[in-house]
Amino acid sequence: MAEAAGGLDLGHVAALLAAGVVAVPVFRRLGLGSVLGYLAAGLAIGPWGIGLFDEPEVILHVAEFGVVIFLFIIGLEMRPSRLWKLKREIFGLGAAQVAAASALLTLTGMAAGLSVPVAFVAATGFVLSSTAVIMQTLDERGELGSTKGQRAVSILLLEDIAIVPLLAIVAVMAGAMGLAGETAPPLWQTVDLAVGAVAVVFLAGRYLMNPVFRILARYGGREVMTAAALLVVAGAAWLMDMGGLSMAMGAFLAGVLLSESVFRHQLEADVEPFRAILLGLFFLSVGMSLNMDVVVARWEVIIGGVIAFMAVKAVAIYGVARLFRHGEREAVERAALFAQGGEFAFVLYAAALSAGIFDGQVSASMTAIVILSMVLTPLTTIAVGRFMPASTIDPDGAEGVDRANGLRERVLIIGFGRFAQVVSQPLLARNVDVSIIDTDVEMIQAAGDFGFKVYYGDGARLDVLHASGAGEAETILVCVDKQETADRIVELVKSEFPLTKLFVRAYDRGHAIRLVQAGVEYQLRETFESALVFGEQVLIDLGFSADEARETIEEVRRRDEQRLSIQLVEGIMGGRSLMRGNIATTRPEPYVKPRREGTALNEEAAEALEEDEEREKAGA
Numbered sequence: 001m002a003e004a005a006g007g008l009d010l011g012h013v014a015a016l017l018a019a020g021v022v023a024v025p026v027f028r029r030l031g032l033g034s035v036l037g038y039l040a041a042g043l044a045i046g047p048w049g050i051g052l053f054d055e056p057e058v059i060l061h062v063a064e065f066g067v068v069i070f071l072f073i074i075g076l077e078m079r080p081s082r083l084w085k086l087k088r089e090i091f092g093l094g095a096a097q098v099a100a101a102s103a104l105l106t107l108t109g110m111a112a113g114l115s116v117p118v119a120f121v122a123a124t125g126f127v128l129s130s131t132a133v134i135m136q137t138l139d140e141r142g143e144l145g146s147t148k149g150q151r152a153v154s155i156l157l158l159e160d161i162a163i164v165p166l167l168a169i170v171a172v173m174a175g176a177m178g179l180a181g182e183t184a185p186p187l188w189q190t191v192d193l194a195v196g197a198v199a200v201v202f203l204a205g206r207y208l209m210n211p212v213f214r215i216l217a218r219y220g221g222r223e224v225m226t227a228a229a230l231l232v233v234a235g236a237a238w239l240m241d242m243g244g245l246s247m248a249m250g251a252f253l254a255g256v257l258l259s260e261s262v263f264r265h266q267l268e269a270d271v272e273p274f275r276a277i278l279l280g281l282f283f284l285s286v287g288m289s290l291n292m293d294v295v296v297a298r299w300e301v302i303i304g305g306v307i308a309f310m311a312v313k314a315v316a317i318y319g320v321a322r323l324f325r326h327g328e329r330e331a332v333e334r335a336a337l338f339a340q341g342g343e344f345a346f347v348l349y350a351a352a353l354s355a356g357i358f359d360g361q362v363s364a365s366m367t368a369i370v371i372l373s374m375v376l377t378p379l380t381t382i383a384v385g386r387f388m389p390a391s392t393i394d395p396d397g398a399e400g401v402d403r404a405n406g407l408r409e410r411v412l413i414i415g416f417g418r419f420a421q422v423v424s425q426p427l428l429a430r431n432v433d434v435s436i437i438d439t440d441v442e443m444i445q446a447a448g449d450f451g452f453k454v455y456y457g458d459g460a461r462l463d464v465l466h467a468s469g470a471g472e473a474e475t476i477l478v479c480v481d482k483q484e485t486a487d488r489i490v491e492l493v494k495s496e497f498p499l500t501k502l503f504v505r506a507y508d509r510g511h512a513i514r515l516v517q518a519g520v521e522y523q524l525r526e527t528f529e530s531a532l533v534f535g536e537q538v539l540i541d542l543g544f545s546a547d548e549a550r551e552t553i554e555e556v557r558r559r560d561e562q563r564l565s566i567q568l569v570e571g572i573m574g575g576r577s578l579m580r581g582n583i584a585t586t587r588p589e590p591y592v593k594p595r596r597e598g599t600a601l602n603e604e605a606a607e608a609l610e611e612d613e614e615r616e617k618a619g620a
């Protein structure tokens with residue numbers, strides 16, 4: 001078997017894939033997440049494991065492209081207008097976190113006996129958190145689009161920007177100290193290159209990409225479009241790298257500039273498979289890069305450094321989050337998530353070693369500390385998730401959020417998601433007095449921006465129902481998402497406030513049956529009416545007249561009501577003949593046809609046979 005460049009052959013490729021395929025499902029099954037699985041697998045097959053790989057740095061350089069693609073995809077979801085709204089988080093929250101953590105970590109390094117320059121570089125390198133670890137964790141949690149997820153992205157963007165001045169500071173420090181490192185270009189040249197790289201990416205994304213992709217879509221094949229998508233990512237990353245900026249930042253900027261392109265979804269679909277594989281490969285290579293010889297030889301320094309640096313950085317992050325009036329849980333979660341060092345630390349430490357600020361021992365030790373901190377991050381986030389209280393934000397400390405107390409309106413709405421927001425409009429149009437309660441603090445704050453006063457309260461608790469005026473309300477609208485919660489509210493209201501009318505949003509047909517049996521005044525499946533309106537418009541578009549479409553929809557509604565009536569008696573499988581399917585069904589015929597037709601033995605049987613015939617005709 002011929003070896004590929006870099007000393008890798010098909011056996012090595014198979015080993016990498018096998019390590020990920022085996023480790024990730026096991027670690028996910030244990031609740032430890034895929035990142036820790038990749039890191040552990042990399043350590044197992046690396047130079048200090050079973051030794052299948054001698055040069056993990058080669059794989060790491062290739063796998064970094066996975067982080068670059070990940071940031072490109074995030075950029076595609078982040079339109080320029082949306083990014084502009086995050087300017088306060090990027091240059092306010094992000095800068096404050098980097099400055100506070102750098103100062104405290106520098107003091108920590110000095111307390112450990114490091115000189116001021118060495119302590120400063122070690123601290124600022126550790127401040128640059130791992131984009132790959134944090135983004136993957138947020139992605140797995142489904143929090144990238146949330147408010148706190150956007151804040152995390154903002155901080156990471158500021159850290160990406162910070163690598164440029166930090167590299168320049170390292171060069172200036174080396175010159176001031178008279179160290180014999182590589183000759184660094186003057187600061188003005190570094191800044192010019194960075195600005196030029198950003199300008200080229202901006203102009204190309206704004207004026208060149210759409211025309212090029214139109215031509216490729218018309219004359220190229222699918223594989224050409226995929227190659228072009230990868231070229232955009234690699235080209236933007238390369239330009240930023242040439243300008244001394246972060247490759248990930250270049251890919252993110254390219255994604256933002258293409259976020260309003262008509263080819264956005266095509267680009268995302270083309271590069272997504274490469275992102276998933278290469279990002280896993282990146283974590284594998286980080287695990288391989290952990291130098292166990294250094295860890296064993298200086299285990300006291302390494303372990304002490306990991307604990308001290310992670311703890312001090314977490315304290316700084318928590319303090320900044322609370323200073324910016326973020327909730328207790330969000331502050332703790334961010335501290336746990338950002339407490340590690342990241343891949344940019346390797347770049348900064350390599351520059352410090354080249355400039356002579358670091359010696360080989362310090363560089364190896366700090367690199368080991370960063371890698372171990374990345375390994376520990378999934379464990380710390382899991383621990384926080386298990387031991388922190390369930391509430392995402394403290395409602396008492398949240399701005400613009402009041403608990404329900406002494407409400408006395410004609411209508412009480414419980415739950416204010418998309419369904420309830422629409423339901424409220426006709427009531428408010430007729431000036432009906434409405435009270436609204438919900439348990440989502442972020443939604444309550446967002447609703448305030450649109451002119452709604454929503455109170456914090458769990459409608460499944462009797463004391464909250466009393467405080468919300470359930471006893472005095474004429475009608476209660478139960479619009480919560482979870483059917484179990486709706487059932488609990490209905491049970492409480494029917495027991496404690498029997499004179500109050502209940503209008504309930506049903507999740508599905510089975511839930512609707514339970515609500516009818518519970519005695520609510522009205523229930524509606526959340527998607528039923530919108531689906532009928534949708535179907536009516538489809539019929540009209542297909543050429544049926546408006547009257548024909550309307551009659552058809554009314555007939556569907558009648559059949560649905562009949563089916564629901566039958567199901568209340570016979571169960572969920574009742575009334576199947578009233579549903580239309582898209583496959584032809586035939587009635588079973590006897591092998592030998594009887595000579596005489598069957599006759600009813602009594603009046604009850606005759607009535608039953610007549611009802612069956614009527615149902616069959618209705619279903620025809």
